[in-house]
Amino acid sequence: MNRIRINVDRNMNYMYHMNAVAKCGTDNEYGRKYARLHSVEDLEILKQHEGKREYSPEVSEVLKGNFDVYIYNIWYEIRSSLMEYAESLQKRFNESDFTAQEDAKLGIQSKTYFNVYLCNAVTSGEEELFAEEARLVVGTDQSLEDAAAYIEKAYIRYLSQVQK
Numbered sequence: 001m002n003r004i005r006i007n008v009d010r011n012m013n014y015m016y017h018m019n020a021v022a023k024c025g026t027d028n029e030y031g032r033k034y035a036r037l038h039s040v041e042d043l044e045i046l047k048q049h050e051g052k053r054e055y056s057p058e059v060s061e062v063l064k065g066n067f068d069v070y071i072y073n074i075w076y077e078i079r080s081s082l083m084e085y086a087e088s089l090q091k092r093f094n095e096s097d098f099t100a101q102e103d104a105k106l107g108i109q110s111k112t113y114f115n116v117y118l119c120n121a122v123t124s125g126e127e128e129l130f131a132e133e134a135r136l137v138v139g140t141d142q143s144l145e146d147a148a149a150y151i152e153k154a155y156i157r158y159l160s161q162v163q164k
Contacts, residue, residue, distance in 0.1 A: 003099040004155060005113045006090040008082045013119050014070050016137070018063060020121040022046035028123045030141075037069050078120055085140050085147075086118055092148055099155065106159055114155055129154050131161040 018024075020031030022043040035043060042062045049059045093099070103110065115135045122128075122139035127150065129136050136154045138147060 001100065002093045002096070003103075003110070003113050004090075004093045004151065005115050006086045006093070007115055007117045008079070008086050009117055010071075010075060010079075012117050012137070013075065013078075013082070013121065014067060015063075016119040016121040017070055017074065018046060018066065022050075024050040026121075026123075026126050028121075028126065030121045030123065034074065037073055038066055042066060082118055082120060082140060085144070088144055089116075089118075089147060089151070092144065093151075098152060102156055102159060108159060108162075110162075114158060116151055116154075124150075127154070129157060131158045134158060134162075 017030075017034065020026050020028060021035040021038055023031060024046055042065070045058055045062050049056060052059075055063070099114070112134050115133075117135065117137050118140050119137055120140050122137055124139055124142045124146070127136065127138050136151065136158075138150060138154075140147070142150070
């Protein structure tokens, strides 16, 4: 049974979008392309609060105030391509026995799903693995083959970390 689930989440995409346009933790082509949609002041506020776990009221206002900008200028445009990409990747994993093979190698009989979230604001090399949450964030700027190979490697890293 395949335990990899490919997801597209609007809110997660929005948060990675805002990080990219404010150059918080990343400086990529995507962020440079879409930064023009947001005020310099808003981006500076996000940059000043980079890395903080709790949002200040100021950051919350910036995020709230820019949400519709993202939805109407980006999300409606990219949603269908993200969904198609997700469906193709999911089909690939559903038709393989990759997770069963890897689980067997390590003697694991987990029923936990490994959730992969696709974000177009994340570029190759900027992916994030949250092993304790069985979650991976992956960009869509790569071929399906490259994305699948990266997800497989991340799944193996996840298994090795939860084994400890």
